[in-house]
Amino acid sequence: MNDPETDRLRPSKEELSLFLEKEFPQTKCRIVEVGNQTATIAHEIGEAELRPGGTVSGPVLMEVADVALYVALLGEIGIVPLAVTTGLTINFLRKPPATQQIIAVCTLLKVGRTLATGEVRLYSEGHKEPVAHAVGTYSIPPVQRS
Secondary structure, X not given: OOOHHHHHHOOOHHHHXXXXXXXXXXXXXXXXXXXXXXXXEEEOOOHHHEEOOOEEOHHHXXXXXXXXXXXXXXXXXXXXXXXXXXXXXXXXXXXOOOOOOEEEXXXXXXXXXXXXXXXXXEEEOOOOOOOEEEEEEEEOOOOOOO
16 A cells, blocks of 8 residues: 655656765665665675675775665655664675676665664575675664754
């Protein structure tokens, strides 16, 4: 059942993309899909994202997981810039190839009034097995009423 008030708060993929571009110009993350408490993010891999041994660095994988959680949450509650990560745990499962972009698929598990929790599976494009799995929690700031 659709709630018109909640639907009004939900930004489009385009609105979220513009927000990320403006507020986080340093990120190479791109929104592929967002909605229904999910988000899919893509991140191109180049020389700057690699660690010794020719694999994608852990900090890059953590960034993509964090952005996926943030986008999924904002897609649900609206653009609330001060929603912040309070915890992020990641397990690196296998070596991602240096030649394919990273795809993060996030599903929110619970969205409460003050906290939201979600999980993210990270893949190398074209591979079925995840390269990493993350679980994260976001703090949602109180709504300012006038």
